[in-house]
Amino acid sequence: MSEESLITPEIEAMVGKEKVYQGWEEIGRGIIRRFALGVGDTNRLYWDEEYAKKSRYQGIISPPTMIFELNHNIGAEIGEDGISIDAWGRLPPPFENVIRGGNEYEFYQPVRPGDVVTTTNKIAQIYERPGKAGPMVFVVNELTYYNQRGEKLGLNRETVIYPYPKRNGGGS
């Protein structure tokens, strides 16, 4: 391995770039209930209107982390790896595998049926660190979620890690 940086000018140029994913349609009760079912969360606040009305939210809300997983606004065209070709902030080849580093969530207000959620995804930071199996590149994405009134719903600061692929392929 040479001492050359893995962060090429092409990668460096990604920092600070932002992309907006405009919400297509309202969040429905169905998507909220199915997210709760997917997680296995049985809290009635997410599906039982009568129960939710009596709560301090006065109606159904979504589980807190649901908006951070709304991929429905991303284009429908799916790549060979199953990931939307519209997904943003991925490093160019030879980088291939992605490992999740971590997430920082901020919850500003509950998400309700009827909200139209628009997401901005800004590439906040890209840096290189040595790893056990070789050098790795860290990409920090800042995703901010807004409702139809332009109010912030939440923030998701997500760090993903790209191990530098080994020459014979296969990744880490």
Next chain:
Amino acid sequence: MSEHGLFFKNINVGDEIPPLTKDITQVRMVMYSAATWDFARVHYDKDFAQSRGRPAPFADGQMLGAFLAEMIINWIGDNGTLKKMDFRFRKMLFPGDRITCKGSVTEKRTENEQKLVTCDLWIEDQNGEKVLAPASALISF
């Protein structure tokens, strides 16, 4: 205020959050993929996952964030609000793994008339190994 919730005055530093155990199954992983419209093949396609050097399809990490939020809300009930949460992943999870979310109260304070509680969180697998840590949550009352 609901009678089904915890109150700020009843929370103490050192309190343990009732743990939440979940089985990681391929069905759960596919349900989560469908619910979130995330069709990354590494989460359900064994041949594809192996072609990318993984032993098997692995769970989407953000599902663990949902589990932590579920544990916290089961604990605080209707009175408290989850304001912030952060976590770092340590290990991938595969079908057959059984995880337990855990946490404890590390700080309690009042700031600008907001009553705030900070908790340390982590997730262990069936061998007691930490799969997610460190992690924390900020809750307001």
